[in-house]
Amino acid sequence: MQKHYYVYIMTNKNNTVLYTGVTNNLKVRVYEHKVGIGSTFTKRYNINKLVYYEIYENPIDAISREKQIKAGSRRNKIDLINSVNPEWMDLYSEVDLSD
Numbered sequence: 001m002q003k004h005y006y007v008y009i010m011t012n013k014n015n016t017v018l019y020t021g022v023t024n025n026l027k028v029r030v031y032e033h034k035v036g037i038g039s040t041f042t043k044r045y046n047i048n049k050l051v052y053y054e055i056y057e058n059p060i061d062a063i064s065r066e067k068q069i070k071a072g073s074r075r076n077k078i079d080l081i082n083s084v085n086p087e088w089m090d091l092y093s094e095v096d097l098s099d
Contacts, residue, residue, distance in 0.1 A: 005062035
Protein backbone atom coordinates (compact mmCIF):
# COMPACT_ATOMS: atom_id res chain seq x y z
CA MET A 1 0.00 0.00 0.00
CA GLN A 2 1.26 3.47 -0.93
CA LYS A 3 2.12 5.73 2.00
CA HIS A 4 0.71 9.25 1.83
CA TYR A 5 1.89 12.53 3.28
CA TYR A 6 -0.33 15.52 3.89
CA VAL A 7 0.10 19.26 4.04
CA TYR A 8 -2.80 20.82 5.89
CA ILE A 9 -4.18 24.09 7.17
CA MET A 10 -6.32 24.34 10.28
CA THR A 11 -8.08 27.25 11.93
CA ASN A 12 -10.18 28.12 14.97
CA LYS A 13 -13.98 28.47 15.07
CA ASN A 14 -13.81 32.16 14.07
CA ASN A 15 -11.30 31.51 11.24
CA THR A 16 -8.94 34.10 12.70
CA VAL A 17 -5.81 31.99 13.26
CA LEU A 18 -4.21 29.73 10.64
CA TYR A 19 -1.89 26.79 11.31
CA THR A 20 -0.03 24.92 8.57
CA GLY A 21 1.46 21.49 9.16
CA VAL A 22 2.65 18.27 7.54
CA THR A 23 1.96 14.67 8.61
CA ASN A 24 1.86 11.10 7.37
CA ASN A 25 -1.46 10.40 9.13
CA LEU A 26 -3.90 13.25 8.66
CA LYS A 27 -6.83 11.69 10.54
CA VAL A 28 -4.75 11.07 13.67
CA ARG A 29 -2.89 14.40 13.54
CA VAL A 30 -6.04 16.48 13.14
CA TYR A 31 -7.66 14.54 15.98
CA GLU A 32 -4.64 15.35 18.16
CA HIS A 33 -5.05 19.05 17.34
CA LYS A 34 -8.77 18.88 18.10
CA VAL A 35 -8.16 17.43 21.58
CA GLY A 36 -5.12 19.61 22.33
CA ILE A 37 -2.33 17.03 22.01
CA GLY A 38 1.07 17.75 20.49
CA SER A 39 1.16 21.42 19.59
CA THR A 40 1.07 24.18 22.18
CA PHE A 41 0.23 26.70 19.44
CA THR A 42 -2.91 24.87 18.33
CA LYS A 43 -3.95 24.28 21.92
CA ARG A 44 -3.40 27.92 22.89
CA TYR A 45 -5.45 29.25 19.97
CA ASN A 46 -8.09 26.50 19.91
CA ILE A 47 -7.14 25.38 16.41
CA ASN A 48 -9.62 22.57 15.77
CA LYS A 49 -10.99 22.88 12.24
CA LEU A 50 -9.34 21.32 9.17
CA VAL A 51 -10.03 23.66 6.25
CA TYR A 52 -7.47 22.59 3.64
CA TYR A 53 -5.20 19.70 2.77
CA GLU A 54 -3.08 18.33 -0.05
CA ILE A 55 -1.89 14.73 -0.52
CA TYR A 56 1.65 13.72 -1.52
CA GLU A 57 3.36 10.39 -2.12
CA ASN A 58 6.81 11.75 -1.28
CA PRO A 59 7.65 13.23 2.15
CA ILE A 60 10.23 15.61 0.67
CA ASP A 61 7.60 17.10 -1.64
CA ALA A 62 5.17 17.47 1.27
CA ILE A 63 7.73 19.20 3.48
CA SER A 64 8.75 21.50 0.63
CA ARG A 65 5.11 22.48 0.05
CA GLU A 66 4.56 23.07 3.76
CA LYS A 67 7.53 25.45 3.80
CA GLN A 68 6.22 27.21 0.69
CA ILE A 69 2.78 27.74 2.26
CA LYS A 70 4.26 28.87 5.59
CA ALA A 71 6.50 31.38 3.79
CA GLY A 72 3.52 32.89 1.98
CA SER A 73 1.30 35.66 3.22
CA ARG A 74 -1.89 35.20 5.19
CA ARG A 75 -3.76 36.40 2.09
CA ASN A 76 -2.20 33.60 0.04
CA LYS A 77 -3.31 31.02 2.62
CA ILE A 78 -6.84 32.43 2.64
CA ASP A 79 -6.97 32.36 -1.16
CA LEU A 80 -5.74 28.76 -1.14
CA ILE A 81 -8.44 27.72 1.32
CA ASN A 82 -11.14 29.64 -0.57
CA SER A 83 -10.16 27.95 -3.84
CA VAL A 84 -11.33 24.55 -2.57
CA ASN A 85 -13.37 25.27 0.56
CA PRO A 86 -15.06 28.70 0.27
CA GLU A 87 -17.37 27.98 3.22
CA TRP A 88 -14.41 27.02 5.44
CA MET A 89 -16.17 23.82 6.45
CA ASP A 90 -14.38 21.34 8.71
CA LEU A 91 -13.04 18.70 6.32
CA TYR A 92 -12.09 16.23 9.06
CA SER A 93 -14.98 13.86 8.31
CA GLU A 94 -13.94 13.45 4.67
CA VAL A 95 -10.38 12.35 5.45
CA ASP A 96 -9.78 8.77 4.33
CA LEU A 97 -9.28 6.40 7.26
CA SER A 98 -7.16 3.96 5.27
CA ASP A 99 -3.85 5.80 5.84
